[in-house]
Amino acid sequence: MRLLSFIAALLFALPLHAADPWPEIKWEALVPKGWDPAAEFKGLDLSKLQDSDPRAIEALDKLKQMWDNAPAEPALNGKKGRIAGFALPLERQGDKVTEFLIVPYFGACIHTPPPPANQIIHAKSTKPLTGVKMMVPVWTYGSFSVQRGETTWGVAGYRLTVDKVTPYEG
Amino acid sequence: MKAVLQLALKSAWARRLTLGIALIAIALAAALLLAVERVRHDARQGFTQSISGVDLVVGARTGGVQLMLYAVFHSGSATNNIRWDSFEAIATHPAVAWAVPLSMGDSHRGHPVVGTQANFFEHFRYANAQSLRFASGKSFAGVFEAVLGSDVAKELGYRVGDRITLTHGMAELGPDHADKPFTVVGVLAPTGTPVDRAVHVGLEAITAIHLDWAGGAPLPGLNIPAEHVQKFDLQPKEITALLVGLKNRADVFRLQRHINAYKGEPLLAVLPGVALDELWQTLAMVERTLFALSTLVVLVGLAGLTATLLASLNERRRELAILRALGASPQAIFLMLTVEGLLVTALGILAGAVLLAGGIAMLAPLAQAHFGIHLSLRPPSWNEIALLASILATGLLASLVPGWRAWRMSLADGLTPRN
Numbered sequence: 380m381r382l383l384s385f386i387a388a389l390l391f392a393l394p395l396h397a398a399d400p401w402p403e404i405k406w407e408a409l410v411p412k413g414w415d416p417a418a419e420f421k422g423l424d425l426s427k428l429q430d431s432d433p434r435a436i437e438a439l440d441k442l443k444q445m446w447d448n449a450p451a452e453p454a455l456n457g458k459k460g461r462i463a464g465f466a467l468p469l470e471r472q473g474d475k476v477t478e479f480l481i482v483p484y485f486g487a488c489i490h491t492p493p494p495p496a497n498q499i500i501h502a503k504s505t506k507p508l509t510g511v512k513m514m515v516p517v518w519t520y521g522s523f524s525v526q527r528g529e530t531t532w533g534v535a536g537y538r539l540t541v542d543k544v545t546p547y548e549g
Numbered sequence: 550m551k552a553v554l555q556l557a558l559k560s561a562w563a564r565r566l567t568l569g570i571a572l573i574a575i576a577l578a579a580a581l582l583l584a585v586e587r588v589r590h591d592a593r594q595g596f597t598q599s600i601s602g603v604d605l606v607v608g609a610r611t612g613g614v615q616l617m618l619y620a621v622f623h624s625g626s627a628t629n630n631i632r633w634d635s636f637e638a639i640a641t642h643p644a645v646a647w648a649v650p651l652s653m654g655d656s657h658r659g660h661p662v663v664g665t666q667a668n669f670f671e672h673f674r675y676a677n678a679q680s681l682r683f684a685s686g687k688s689f690a691g692v693f694e695a696v697l698g699s700d701v702a703k704e705l706g707y708r709v710g711d712r713i714t715l716t717h718g719m720a721e722l723g724p725d726h727a728d729k730p731f732t733v734v735g736v737l738a739p740t741g742t743p744v745d746r747a748v749h750v751g752l753e754a755i756t757a758i759h760l761d762w763a764g765g766a767p768l769p770g771l772n773i774p775a776e777h778v779q780k781f782d783l784q785p786k787e788i789t790a791l792l793v794g795l796k797n798r799a800d801v802f803r804l805q806r807h808i809n810a811y812k813g814e815p816l817l818a819v820l821p822g823v824a825l826d827e828l829w830q831t832l833a834m835v836e837r838t839l840f841a842l843s844t845l846v847v848l849v850g851l852a853g854l855t856a857t858l859l860a861s862l863n864e865r866r867r868e869l870a871i872l873r874a875l876g877a878s879p880q881a882i883f884l885m886l887t888v889e890g891l892l893v894t895a896l897g898i899l900a901g902a903v904l905l906a907g908g909i910a911m912l913a914p915l916a917q918a919h920f921g922i923h924l925s926l927r928p929p930s931w932n933e934i935a936l937l938a939s940i941l942a943t944g945l946l947a948s949l950v951p952g953w954r955a956w957r958m959s960l961a962d963g964l965t966p967r968n
Contacts, residue, residue: 470602472677
C-alpha cells in the first residue's frame with residue numbers, strides 16, 4: 380500500500396517536474412489585456428491623412444504619449460520566467476554587465492522611436508554577467524516585478540531580477 | 550635520455566650567440582604582442598569604468614561620441630554651450646533624480662578645469678558604482694576654492710591650502726586668470742578615470758573669473774578684484790554639458806527623446822553605454838590591425854628561430870653524427886633539436902613578459918599623463934596566458950622542422966667528409 384501511494388505520488392509529481400521551471404514570457408504578455416492605444420483614433424481614418432496634416436501630427440503626438448504612459452500588467456508581479464530580447468548594457472564591469480535594458484526589437488531606442496513603456500524591461504543582476512552585448516539577442520532568466528510609478532511622468536515599469544542569461548538561438 | 554638533454558643544453562650553450570639573438574627576437578615579439586593586448590584591455594577597461602550610474606549625458610547638438618569625449622573624458626572641446634535655462638528645465642523634470650552641470654574650457658598647467666556644483670562629488674560614480682572619495686580636505690564651498698583630482702595633486706605637488714591660478718583655454722601658455730587665484734580645499738582619492746586629471750571648481754567661479762573678460766581676452770581697463778565679485782550675479786548663463794541620473798532607469802529613452810526634441814534650443818542626449826560602444830567600434834579596426842601586425846612580428850621572430858636552427862644543422866653535422874655513432878637514436882636527435890627550439894621560445898616568452906613588466910613600470914606614468922590610459926602592472930590575465938601559450942605552440946611547430954631534418958640526416962652523411 381505504501382509503495383503504491385509512493386508510486387502514485389511519483390506519477391502525480393512527474394508532470395510537475397516536467398513543467399518548465401522557466402516558462403517563456405512573450406512580449407505580448409507584458410501588455411495588459413484591454414489596453415488598446417488605437418481606441419483613441421477610432422473616429423480617425425488614418426489612410427485619408429497626409430503626414431503633414433495637423434490632425435495626423437496631433438494623432439502621432441497623442442500616440443507617443445500613450446506609448447510613454449503604457450500601463451504594466453500587474454499579474455506579472457513576482458512571476459519567474461525567461462524572455463528573449465535585445466540587450467542594452469547600462470552598467471559594466473570590464474566586459475561583464477550588471478544592469479541592462481531589454482527591448483523587443485533590434486535597434487529599438489537607439490535609432491528609432493523607443494517602444495512603449497511596457498515593452499522595456501530594466502534587468503539587474505547581483506553578479507556580473509558575460510555575453511550581454513549592445514543589441515545582441517539573449518534569453519534572460521529571472522523574476523519579474525512591476526514597479527509602481529511614483530511620479531506623474533514615470534507611470535510604471537518592469538524590473539527583472541536576473542538569475543542567468545544565455546545566448547538566444549532560434 | 551637525461552644524457553641527451555644534458556648534451557643538448559651544453560651544445561646550445563656553445564652556440565649561445567646565435568641562439569641568444571633568436572631569443573631576443575622572440576622576446577621583443579612576445580613583448581610587443583603582450584603590450585598590444587595589455588593596452589587594448591586596459592584602455593577598454595578604463596573607458597568602461599570611467600562612468601557609472603549616469604543615465605544620460607546632455608550637451609549641445611553634436612555627435613554622441615564627441616559629446617562623451619569632451620564631457621566625460623575632457624578630450625577635444627565643445628562646439629557649443631547650452632543655456633542655463635535648458636539645464637534647469639532638465640534638472641526639474643519629474644523623471645530626473647539628479648542633474649550635474651559641467652562647464653569646461655579653462656585649464657591649469659595642462660589639466661582641464663571643470664566647473665560644476667558640489668553635488669558632482671555626491672552623484673558621480675565610476676567603475677562598479679563607486680563614488681568619489683576625498684583623500685584630504687572637502688568639497689568647495691566658496692567661490693575661489695578648488696578640488697583637485699589625485700593626478701593633478703601628485704604631479705604638481707599640491708596640497709590642501711595651496712593657491713593656484715587658472716588659465717584661459719586649454720593651452721599651457723594661455724592668458725592667465727592671475728588676478729583671481731584659487732585655494733585648494735580638497736584632493737580626491739585616485740579613481741583611474743579622467744576625474745584624476747581634472748581641477749574642479751564651482752560654476753560660479755567660472756563666471757567670476759570671466760566677469761572682466763570679453764571674446765577670450767581680458768577687457769582692457771576693466772579689472773574686477775576678486776573680493777568684489779560677490780556683488781555681481783554669478784549665476785552661470787551657459788554650461789557645456791550635464792550628467793543626468795533618473796529615478797527609473799527604464800525611462801531613459803523617453804527622457805532622451807524629450808531632450809532631443811526640446812523646443813528651447815537644439816540639445817543632444819546620449820546614453821553613455823551606447824556612445825562608448827560606438828567609440829569602441831570605431832577603434833576596433835585599429836585594435837585589430839595592431840593585433841594582426843604584432844602577430845606577424847611574432848611569426849617573423851619564430852621564423853628567425855627556425856632559420857637559426859636549420860643553419861646550425863650544417864655546422865653540427867659532425868656533432869650529430871658522433872652522437873648517432875655513440876648510440877643515440879634518430880628519435881633522440883629529433884628530440885634534442887625540438888627541445889632546443891622549444892627552450893629558446895620559452896625563454897624568449899619569459900624575457901618578453903619581463904620586458905613588458907619593465908616597460909609598463911617605466912612608461913605607465915607617461916601613458917597616464919598623456920593619454921589618460923591607466924596601465925596596470927599585474928600578472929598576465931588568462932587572455933595573455935592564452936596568447937603566450939599559442940606563441941609556445943607555434944614555437945614548437947617551428948622547431949619541428951629542424952628536428953625533422955636532423956632526424957632524416959643519415960649517419961653516413963655526417964661521417965663522410967665532403968670536399
